[in-house]
Amino acid sequence: MQDDPQDGQQSEDGSPRGQRTRQTIYEEAMRLFETKGFRGTSMRDIAAACGVTKPALYYHFECKSQLLAKLYEDxxxxxxxxxxxxxxxxxxxxxxxxxxxxxxxxxxxxxxxxxxxxxxxxxxxxxxxxxxxxxxxxxxxxxxxxxxxxxxxxxxxxxxxxxxxxxxxxxxxxxxxxxxxxxxxxxxxxxxxxxxxxxxxxxxxxxx
CATH class of the missing domain: 1.10.357.10 (Tetracycline Repressor, domain 2)
Known part of the structure; x- marks a missing residue:
């Protein structure tokens, strides 16, 4: 997955590309939460699993708790x-x-x-x-x-x-x-x- 161009900003991107990126993050985060637990998983772990930098991940989610909440919402x-x-x-x-x-x-x-x-x-x-x-x-x-x-x-x-x-x-x-x-x-x-x-x-x- 390629890094997003606006690293470090929170995303409300509803474009097809943005949705695909979020789906990739969701899938990798769930896999890590299953194997390492929520507390045992860092944002760095999720970024690495998705093949992006931490700023690129923070473009979509400001923290793990928000990621979990947005996953539930979606x-x-x-x-x-x-x-x-x-x-x-x-x-x-x-x-x-x-x-x-x-x-x-x-x-x-x-x-x-x-x-x-x-x-x-x-x-x-x-x-x-x-x-x-x-x-x-x-x-x-x-x-x-x-x-x-x-x-x-x-x-x-x-x-x-x-x-x-x-x-x-x-x-x-x-x-x-x-x-x-x-x-x-x-x-x-x-x-x-x-x-x-x-x-x-x-x-x-x-x-x-």
């Missing part, structure tokens, strides 16, 4: 866009919950390598990046809880504390990236099975 951007679209949909709570569970399951499975690194290293985020992550997580939790409450109001979901059910569902979804590979099933198939399991637990049953 990888999750489409997922959170989909979540907001699902939350705004005027379908039934049951339909929206299924779409949300399937969407997160597929996302988690397809990004299992990154998620393993991120769950190990997220405590290294600093300042605004840490606050931004907390806001995104609270927003997502609120979306799921709102679906639970709406489903109960519609009479479709069983009566149970919505917050308890929300955390139970999120707990299940947060681990799928660790074990889905061992099922020998495509992500889409695993996601549908998880959705069946979740909905089977929350849908209201007829009187016995």
């Amino acid at each position: 990888i999750t951007a489409k997922f959170f866009e989909d979540v907001r679209e699902i939350a705004a949909a005027q379908d039934s709570a049951e339909s929206n919950l299924r779409r949300l569970v399937v969407s997160q399951s597929i996302y988690n499975i397809n990004n299992r390598r990154f998620l393993q690194i991120f769950w190990n290293e997220r405590h290294e985020l600093e300042g605004e990046a840490r606050d931004a992550l907390a806001r995104l997580e609270r927003e997502f939790e609120a979306t799921v809880q709102s679906l639970m409450e709406r489903g109960q109001a519609e009479g479709a979901f069983a009566e149970a504390p919505p917050k308890v059910v929300t955390y139970a569902v999120l707990g299940l979804l947060s681990t799928v990236h660790r074990w889905a590979l061992y099922t020998d099933r495509p992500p889409e198939v695993v996601a549908e099975h998880i959705a069946d399991l979740v909905l089977g637990g929350v849908i209201r049953r007829g009187d016995a």
Whole structure:
């Protein structure tokens, strides 16, 4: 990878070349974080792995923590866009919950390598990046809880504390990236099975 011409400056380059450069940095950083850990990896290590100078790397990221935060932003951007679209949909709570569970399951499975690194290293985020992550997580939790409450109001979901059910569902979804590979099933198939399991637990049953 060639050095960027404006060494020492932070990049907001959205050009195809800039995007390719960032992708190379992401890939090499993840490889190093996997093998050496976040704290054991220096910006010099990342620059060397990418074949650039340290100033060229700092053109894109001012520190490792920012690199990790930007990697999270880029990888999750489409997922959170989909979540907001699902939350705004005027379908039934049951339909929206299924779409949300399937969407997160597929996302988690397809990004299992990154998620393993991120769950190990997220405590290294600093300042605004840490606050931004907390806001995104609270927003997502609120979306799921709102679906639970709406489903109960519609009479479709069983009566149970919505917050308890929300955390139970999120707990299940947060681990799928660790074990889905061992099922020998495509992500889409695993996601549908998880959705069946979740909905089977929350849908209201007829009187016995």
